Amino acid sequence: MLETLLQGLSSSSIYAVLALGFVVIYKGTKVVNLAHGSVMLLGVYVISLLAPRLGFWPGAVIGILVGAAGAVVIQFMTNAVRSKDHLVMTIMTIGINVMIAAELTHEIGDATVFTGDPWGNRSLSIGGSSFPVSRLMALIVGSVLIGVIFAIFRFTQFGVKLRASAVDAETSSLLGISQRSVSIWSWVIGGGLATVGGIFLAAFPANGLDSGSATLAMSAIPAIIIGGMDSAGGAVLGGLIVGCGEAVARRLIPELAPVLGDSFASVVPFILMLAVLLVRPSGLFGSKVVQRV
Template sequence: MKILQLVLLGVSLGSIYSLIALGFVVIYKGTKVINLAHGSVLLAGAYAVAVLSPHTGFLPAVALGAVASALCAVVIQRLVAAMRTQNHLVLTILTIGVDILLATELSRRIGSRVLTMGDPWGGRRVEILGTVLPQARIAATVVGILFIALFFLVFRRTDFGVRMRASADDPRTAALMGIDQRKVALTSWAIGGALACVAGVFLAGFPNPGLDHTSGLIALNAIPAIIIGGLDSTEGAVLGGLIVGVTQTLVDGNASSLHFLGEGFGTVAPYVVMLLILLWRPSGLMGSKELNRV
């Protein structure tokens, strides 16, 4: 039963990582920029929820927090676009500077406090298949599945999704066909920001104590997820998130048996899995293979 409990907890954690990884990939597909300020955007959205929930209630606070983080991501995108360069490495490095500024300001505002989200689940637990799981993690799994399903429905079945996919596959041809690249970029970053906020709310929930000034660093756990799945694959982002969540939970849950690997190996384990997969498939499990013409 312990293994089953750990796997279920890993799937719930993986669904949160999947939302973060999906945000990374959507932004990358839309603009070819890896937004390394994604953790600070997550922290900004979750902070807005924590501040607003005592006054508006939990669900309105989450909606407003998602809007706030989406706007924050859009502002970063406009800063990136203002550089007027096509060197995506330079633009990615720029997001590091933005991340430092945003994280510093949020750390100043939060200080040493640990903020709660005001969620309706609290520390309650429920028994499923003979195992006891936190209600917050069950909610995270359900919400993660719903948001991921909604994203793929829009991405695959709507005109907007077709425009996004066309821009991601061949931006020059898409522009010649009349697709507004600026709108695609803004929407990609806004979607990534909103997904980060939802993930941040559940990352700060039980069994974690709440939101503190370092919570944005948890978004870095999604880096192995997007590399494992493939940097340009939305399906791979979801798969990679689940792999990272289950791996980390299983290793942490069996820490006493794996003590010879060192304390805190659960944090490192996803990176070990990432390296092993890259040795087998350098483009990730579902990433596009790079073709070199001779």
């Protein structure tokens, strides 16, 4: 029971970090970054190249910066759309994703990408069950990051500007809030968060990432839909629901395995997502989308 809970919490934190990245970008620019997974893989790949030479922490910092920089480049490209239609920009991220994924597939090839994180495959014993240190770190770092993001939203000027622009971009710009800077910084944060999520995804008990791992980030999408795409709190709650739902499903799998199979656990988030979309499309905490016709 405790083990399931801890497992659920730790994978929740990874989902939450990834989901938060999506949400910050969406709040800042109303674009769903479908290239998030590629940005994640890019950052982790850079870490895997640098960490052996510079050590994990310097490598991680640079990798996160590269992820953020890559995200900003994507922002510039989406911003070039003349009509400023958010749906068009979202579709453009699909094209960008194809490009980055192709290049990374070429670079990485069949190899596996390791970050060389300091937690390795050590485990702690908590309440009688063994728990990977890396997952514990995911939980701690994830929670800290979530706290920091919330603090930024509430207490800094940038956070206020971001929230204002999310509610009403036109009025905000009339009030002097630079949409440009809000957009760029939200992508910076999003890209950085993606890389952080990737670091933990690559860590034990997973065995690194490979060229196809970019799609793993897509698993965070149920979290943002369930929580509401423009709600940071929703992203965290969504991450919790998805992570714990998955852990519970995995726990129950041995009983249901003959019928449902092992990979059912990864489908659970999407089934939950469809259910939420049917009942409450804007998510649990998202602002209501007024559909008039």
